[in-house]
Amino acid sequence: MRILHTADWHLGQSPHNIPLIPDQRYVLEQLVSIAERERPDVVIIAGDVFDRSLPPPEAVALLDWVIGRLVLDLGRRVIMIAGNHDSGERIGCFGGLLAQRGLHLFGVPSLPVPSLVINDDDGPVRFHVLPFVEYYAARYLTGNDAIKSQQQAYEALFATLNTPPAERSVFVGHAFVTGGEAAGSERQLSVGGSEAVSAELFARFSYAALGHLHRPQSLLGGKIRYPGSLLAYSFDEAGQKKSVSLVDMDGAGRTAVRTVDLIPRRPMRRIRGEITRGEFVREDEGTQPGGEDFIEVTLTNSEPVADAMAIVQQQFPNTLNLQWEQARLYGATTHTTADIIRSRTPLDLLRNFYLDMQGKELTGSQLVLARRAAEEAEREGRT
Numbered sequence: 043m044r045i046l047h048t049a050d051w052h053l054g055q056s057p058h059n060i061p062l063i064p065d066q067r068y069v070l071e072q073l074v075s076i077a078e079r080e081r082p083d084v085v086i087i088a089g090d091v092f093d094r095s096l097p098p099p100e101a102v103a104l105l106d107w108v109i110g111r112l113v114l115d116l117g118r119r120v121i122m123i124a125g126n127h128d129s130g131e132r133i134g135c136f137g138g139l140l141a142q143r144g145l146h147l148f149g150v151p152s153l154p155v156p157s158l159v160i161n162d163d164d165g166p167v168r169f170h171v172l173p174f175v176e177y178y179a180a181r182y183l184t185g186n187d188a189i190k191s192q193q194q195a196y197e198a199l200f201a202t203l204n205t206p207p208a209e210r211s212v213f214v215g216h217a218f219v220t221g222g223e224a225a226g227s228e229r230q231l232s233v234g235g236s237e238a239v240s241a242e243l244f245a246r247f248s249y250a251a252l253g254h255l256h257r258p259q260s261l262l263g264g265k266i267r268y269p270g271s272l273l274a275y276s277f278d279e280a281g282q283k284k285s286v287s288l289v290d291m292d293g294a295g296r297t298a299v300r301t302v303d304l305i306p307r308r309p310m311r312r313i314r315g316e317i318t319r320g321e322f323v324r325e326d327e328g329t330q331p332g333g334e335d336f337i338e339v340t341l342t343n344s345e346p347v348a349d350a351m352a353i354v355q356q357q358f359p360n361t362l363n364l365q366w367e368q369a370r371l372y373g374a375t376t377h378t379t380a381d382i383i384r385s386r387t388p389l390d391l392l393r394n395f396y397l398d399m400q401g402k403e404l405t406g407s408q409l410v411l412a413r414r415a416a417e418e419a420e421r422e423g424r425t
Contacts, residue, residue, distance in 0.1 A: 043162040045212070045289040046077055046118075049088035049253030050271035052127065054101030057275065058362045060336075063100050068307040069272055070104070073286055074111045076302050077118055080288055084160055085118050088253030088269075089125025089174055089216030091133060109145060119144040119160060124173040125216040125253055126229060133173070148214075151175040153183050154202040164293030167210045170203055170247070174216040174254075192217065196239045205246065210295040213250040219266055225256035226278030227271070241266055248295035258285055258301060267299060273306055277338040277363060280310040307334075308360065314340045314367075317347045322354045331357035338363040388416045 051070075055062050077085060092101055112118045122145070124133040134149025141147075146158060148171045159166045180195030181187060189195050196217070205211045218224075220238045241262045244250040250266040256279060258270035269287040274280060285301040315324035322339075337358045341350060343366070354361050392412050393404055404412060 043167050043291045044082040046082035046085045047251045047269050047287040050090045052093040054097040055093035065307045069304045070108045085120045086251045087122040088251050089123050090127045095129035113145050121146045124149040126174045148173050169212045172215045192237050192239050211247045213247045216253045221261050222255045227276035249297045274310040280312045310336045312338045316342045337361040340365045342367045
């Protein structure tokens with residue numbers, strides 16, 4: 043059996059208010075091409091389909107397009123579950139009806155943990171499917187008030203599984219497994235309890251197709267796989283290759299995993315440099331100016347520079363974040379613009395703003411009024 047495993051699409055995400063729908067369609071077109079070329083028996087989408095529980099209409103339209111291509115045009119079976127970013131009720135809507143066309147939707151956890159069987163030339167493979175579940179939801183489902191962590195929740199839910207030892211089985215879920223490496227853009231799964239689940243819990247399955255972690259990785263000798271996110275969604279993921287996982291399972295349940303890279307339309311990059319005579323001079327010549335790549339810049343100037351973002355954006359228009367390396371001034375290695383702002387008093391910020399806008403310092407009388415206004419604002423903030 044061949045499985046195409048993907049997760050963490052986050053359709054509708056707009057970092058820095060920049061819509062990513064065109065970028066997400068660009069890589070989903072590649073995913074459809076992979077499915078057409080590799081002809082998997084089933085496509086697994088392991089949660090965080092959308093970036094928020096109430097996605098924008100264009101994100102819903104994009105999902106409608108890609109599912110239509112996979113199921114109706116290519117005839118692939120699709121298993122899709124809700125992640126912690128999704129609304130389970132919305133993901134699972136019309137699940138019973140759509141299953142007849144090969145689209146299996148699982149939005150809300152239920153007991154016993156549901157499963158479906160898909161056959162290949164070697165016989166049946168059972169897919170156990172568990173959408174994202176909070177430990178307190180598992181407590182309600184099982185009636186076990188002692189559940190206070192994700193680990194305990196999964197132990198209780200897995201106790202309802204009924205998989206014969208010799209049967210090939212796949213687990214589809216959305217969880218953080220101990221030993222997994224986060225990329226930095228994942229949202230915390232659990233509030234007020236431990237969010238990690240031990241890898242050993244999944245040893246009973248031939249393969250565990252998980253979502254949540256945005257960095258592609260395998261655990262438990264390859265039995266557990268995170269395919270990673272569709273795109274880089276933070277600069278901590280800059281330079282990280284994104285991919286989908288192709289899993290080939292033999293008649294004994296042994297699996298071999300291949301990764302197929304996804305090429306972003308506008309990759310995220312980090313560059314360093316200095317503003318000299320009103321021009322940004324970068325240290326690394328590998329990133330060419332004028333492109334559409336999303337850029338995070340670390341400035342190495344030892345002194346603050348007025349209109350630094352505007353100067354950098356003359357060369358790199360899609361610069362989204364600016365950091366300052368201000369060791370001499372601030373006694374630390376790297377400071378973001380927000381760090382610098384927090385290190386100054388409101389009066390300092392006003393004086394610098396006036397200087398930038400007017401090209402001159404506040405007069406004595408203006409400074410008195412500004413200081414008085416700052417003191418009054420501070421008093422009001424304490425009350």
